[in-house]
Amino acid sequence: MDDRSDNELVKASCQGDRTAYAVLVRRHYNQTFLICLGVLGHVHDAEDAAQDAMIKGFESVRQLRTGSQYGAWVRAIARNLSVNLLRKRKMTERALGAEESLRRRESRPPQDDLRQAVARLPWDLRLPLVMYYFDGQNVKTVAEKLEISTSGVYQKLKAAIKELHEMLTTQGDMP
Amino acid sequence: MNGPCPTMQDRIAEYVLGALDGEQAEALRQHLGECSGCRQYLESLQQQSESLVELGRQIDGGMTARQDRVIEALQGVAPAERVFPFFGGFVKTAVAAVLLLGAGITIGRWTAPRPVDVERLRSDLEASLAESIQPAVQKNVLAQVDQRLQAEAQQRTELARQTYQDLYKLAERSVAGTESLERLMNGRFAELVEIIEAGRETDRWRVEKALLEMKTQTGLGLRDVAVRVSNAARVHD
Numbered sequence: 388m389d390d391r392s393d394n395e396l397v398k399a400s401c402q403g404d405r406t407a408y409a410v411l412v413r414r415h416y417n418q419t420f421l422i423c424l425g426v427l428g429h430v431h432d433a434e435d436a437a438q439d440a441m442i443k444g445f446e447s448v449r450q451l452r453t454g455s456q457y458g459a460w461v462r463a464i465a466r467n468l469s470v471n472l473l474r475k476r477k478m479t480e481r482a483l484g485a486e487e488s489l490r491r492r493e494s495r496p497p498q499d500d501l502r503q504a505v506a507r508l509p510w511d512l513r514l515p516l517v518m519y520y521f522d523g524q525n526v527k528t529v530a531e532k533l534e535i536s537t538s539g540v541y542q543k544l545k546a547a548i549k550e551l552h553e554m555l556t557t558q559g560d561m562p
Numbered sequence: 563m564n565g566p567c568p569t570m571q572d573r574i575a576e577y578v579l580g581a582l583d584g585e586q587a588e589a590l591r592q593h594l595g596e597c598s599g600c601r602q603y604l605e606s607l608q609q610q611s612e613s614l615v616e617l618g619r620q621i622d623g624g625m626t627a628r629q630d631r632v633i634e635a636l637q638g639v640a641p642a643e644r645v646f647p648f649f650g651g652f653v654k655t656a657v658a659a660v661l662l663l664g665a666g667i668t669i670g671r672w673t674a675p676r677p678v679d680v681e682r683l684r685s686d687l688e689a690s691l692a693e694s695i696q697p698a699v700q701k702n703v704l705a706q707v708d709q710r711l712q713a714e715a716q717q718r719t720e721l722a723r724q725t726y727q728d729l730y731k732l733a734e735r736s737v738a739g740t741e742s743l744e745r746l747m748n749g750r751f752a753e754l755v756e757i758i759e760a761g762r763e764t765d766r767w768r769v770e771k772a773l774l775e776m777k778t779q780t781g782l783g784l785r786d787v788a789v790r791v792s793n794a795a796r797v798h799d
Contacts, residue, residue: 402641403641404641405636405637405641408636409633409636412629412632412633412636413629413633416625416628416629416632417622417625420625420628424621430621430624434628434631437628437632438628438631438632438635441632441636442632442635442636442639445636445639445641446639446640501610501613501614501617502617505614505617516614517618520611520614520615520617520618521614521615521617521618521621521622522618523615523618526579526581541576541579541581544579545572545575545576545579545581548575548578548579548607548610548611549571549572549575551610551614552603552606552607552610555610556606
């Protein structure tokens, strides 16, 4: 385990030190990935977006003014990349048409119901849900990271779990 | 199963999230003891929450492998440039600006045929300006003079007609014979017309002469006139 601070690791990364940046990746990847998963809803898409964000972070780490802000900075990159990817995906889905989309939903295995239901939530509900349930963050931390009030987080979580329940019970399968 | 009470769904979701205070939670528990539909809804949401946590654990299981893939992908990426994080952009921009400026000056000196003679350029421009503006202004002034003379000529024609009638009446009283009277009147009237035309030509000649004198004596004055006419026309438009 590397004891160096984020600030020190960022300075070393600015000199092209890949080993130092690898420590930053180990330290901040999980939350970056969960942000991507919260926005995109699919694990493979989230993996791609998180990797892109981390690499973009390495390429532009010299733009970071305060090394201790690396975690928030790379998560912001990840979130922007994911939102852009989501927009493109929605455009593609619209181009494919609702019929194809329905066919895909009907052909999925039943054990993926919860995962698929999470993926079908609106991303502004999914993101706090993923942070709260998948990452185990408390409501206050989620609120700080999303820069909304705690009551706002409760509202979104409440709406998310009710909507998930609605989707799953309408299909006749409970998780 | 009976569905949950519509008014209690929000409260049950808040209970699952731990958002209710003690009093609210106790009130809900009392209701749950009496309502099987709400009880089943609560159990369903709690089971769903557990499934979500489990799903999170499954996804979290692959994190190390994902991190390894990112670190492996980093090997093919060019490292960040060796600059100070804070001043990097500024220094780079400043250096680039100085280099570009220096290169521009050097190339300019090499390629320029000779230094620019500002006084000569100014005099050339003035001459060119005067040549292009003066004829137009002169033509414009003369056209205005023509218009004014035309208007005056109409007034003079009317005056001449009246004069002709007056003369005719006078001659009618003093001279006998229609034919001689006619001849006399035509002669007098022709003289009158000549006088008017001569006056008109003289007026026009005087204006032309004045313009010529102004041009030869004070070329600057004419240019001022041109500029004023041009400005006035622009304001008018």
